[in-house]
Amino acid sequence: MIDIADLDFAYPRGGFRLDVPRLTIERGARVAVVGSSGTGKTTLLNLVAGLQVAARGHVTVDGQNLSALSDTQRRAFRARRIGFIFQNFALMDYLNARENVLYPYRIAPGLVLDDAVRARAEALATACGIEDRLDRHPGALSQGEQQRVAICRALVTRPGLILADEATGNLDPHTKTLILDLLFERAAEAGATILAVTHDHALLPRFDRVIDFSELRRAA
Template identity: 65%
Template sequence: MVRVENLTFGYSADGFRLRIPEFSLVDGERLAVVGPSGSGKTTLLNLIAGILSPESGTIEVAGTVVSRLSDAKRRRFRASQIGFVFQDFALLDYLSARQNIFYPYRVTPALTLDVAAKDRAEKLATACGIGDKLDRHPSALSQGEQQRVAICRALVTQPKLILSDEATGNLDPESKGRILDLLFEQAAEAGAAVLAVTHDHELLPRFERVLDFAQFREGIQV
């Protein structure tokens, strides 16, 4: 599902350097990424999603070399193939929760907002506990509710790859387990892989593999 080779990336402002000789994620795998703040975990997700471009190296997702696509093609690919739960949620306040969930359908013609997609969104929202809040705007929702909207948006397109940046960070312990169950259930139905950044070590036994990302900061192959 994901193959990264000889990747290098840096932020010139603070001297941050990320070097990944090799990294892979197979179809359907559930991988948790841990590591200290500033080690580059979120940066990797953004590189895989095509939000950032590497200085060198190859990033391939579902057979497509994302790092070689134009900006417009990367956006379309991300909307149709990748579900991304952003750490800051990235919701648009001028849209309702329902409209935010449907946002991927607004930005790419590769997706069709049909009856099945609308029904799937309703079911996801109900499973996440926000079925009665879909007409509210993000400013009228709590942080936890906003996070649930972001999760529904990531899952509604049935992506082949789910990228999660602290998807359960603002939730209580019971909700964390329920949301993780939902992520894994939807991933299993779509045959999708899950790559999740988390600081919550209590969740790690739920994943098939755990990677300490601090090793990549030093450029060590794992």
């Protein structure tokens, strides 16, 4: 569950201010965040991920108040509890698909790469239909395949929350549907909450809830 209350965030250099009085998202919900550019959708994802910390108010994810954690604790929490999916896939060109899926275990603190994790990665790849692409590097994969790899990477740590920032923005309409189906199925299996920023209004009916950020946000 995500609970945001009395959130007041401003970038140090000023100019932009995000003020969210109250936002609650239930566990396992599939939530889309929409709104025009510059309204702070990505900033919200960063705050929920603990990448940025608000000066006032609190962001609680799965009962953990992120503001109360140190930087190291927030990193560890993020590594274990949150999965990311990016619009540009953000795969490492020098690693094959298998190693991209396992990437969090190579760089995040507290995650141990063992046989069970490798087996889980293989199972995820099979479920996403890329089991025969695991030895290929991103450059040798289609965009749809690259996003499948990114989904596997986001899910391999069994996170409770998946943050997707324009996850289908670079895909053709058919692939968008397939990838979204795949993401919803896998997240449902894991019992994970999905918080997805999107500009694609055609996809909104597929979400449990749509938050129009322009309305939610109160400009200072």
